[in-house]
Amino acid sequence: MPLIDKEESAISEDCYRRIRTDIIFGRLAPAQRLRLEALRENYGVSVSTLREILTRLAAEGFVTAEGKRGFEVAAVSADNLRELAGLRLLLESHAMAISFANADVEWEGRVVSAHHKLASTERLMDSGIGEPEQWKRYDGEFHQALISNCGSRLLMETHSLAFDKYFRYQMVAFHYRGAEPAEQHRALLDCALRRDAETANNVLSAHVNNCVAHALANSSLR
Numbered sequence: 001m002p003l004i005d006k007e008e009s010a011i012s013e014d015c016y017r018r019i020r021t022d023i024i025f026g027r028l029a030p031a032q033r034l035r036l037e038a039l040r041e042n043y044g045v046s047v048s049t050l051r052e053i054l055t056r057l058a059a060e061g062f063v064t065a066e067g068k069r070g071f072e073v074a075a076v077s078a079d080n081l082r083e084l085a086g087l088r089l090l091l092e093s094h095a096m097a098i099s100f101a102n103a104d105v106e107w108e109g110r111v112v113s114a115h116h117k118l119a120s121t122e123r124l125m126d127s128g129i130g131e132p133e134q135w136k137r138y139d140g141e142f143h144q145a146l147i148s149n150c151g152s153r154l155l156m157e158t159h160s161l162a163f164d165k166y167f168r169y170q171m172v173a174f175h176y177r178g179a180e181p182a183e184q185h186r187a188l189l190d191c192a193l194r195r196d197a198e199t200a201n202n203v204l205s206a207h208v209n210n211c212v213a214h215a216l217a218n219s220s221l222r
Contacts, residue, residue: 095147
């Protein structure tokens with residue numbers, strides 16, 4: 001690939017990640033019209049590149065294409081949150097059970113390391129000085145570490161996409177839940193070290209379902 005093509009590809013990928021992150025964290029609000037000229041000024045890429053990026057995000061479900069009307073950020077709803085929560089539980093519980101069954105020292109090390117970073121970030125969040133993007137990153141990395149021995153890259157990628165779409169709802173009306181999620185993450189770590197998939201599944205169900213209840217109680221989602 002010529003150097004200029006590599007540079008353009010890197011710029012496009014960076015812009016894709018910036019727009020995707022801005023959608024997840026609500027800086028581009030649900031149902032917001034995505035006007036190409038405004039995006040071009042804000043993100044510094046061409047209109048043609050933006051069309052490619054928004055088409056890619058539409059395929060992932062973060063953006064909707066409205067024909068001649070252009071693109072909009074995907075809307076949010078209580079039903080969609082519940083659907084995403086169910087999908088996440090289905091994928092993560094299945095992958096976690098396989099991962100626990102395939103447990104080895106390398107996997108255990110990944111889980112412990114990921115939890116250490118997440119717990120440190122959670123303490124900062126609890127103190128009111130944490131960065132939500134860092135928290136989201138380490139939260140995702142911990143849950144991915146738990147399933148990283150499932151033996152299926154496709155399963156992990158599908159889970160990661162569902163996780164990001166689900167996490168977006170935590171940002172719609174951001175209220176950090178405090179100690180409960182941190183305690184549940186610690187419980188998941190303990191289950192992993194004991195290879196106790198059944199208890200881990202129960203902890204994960206409470207973790208996700210309580211988050212859904214919290215999001216619905218602290219937002220106008222209907």
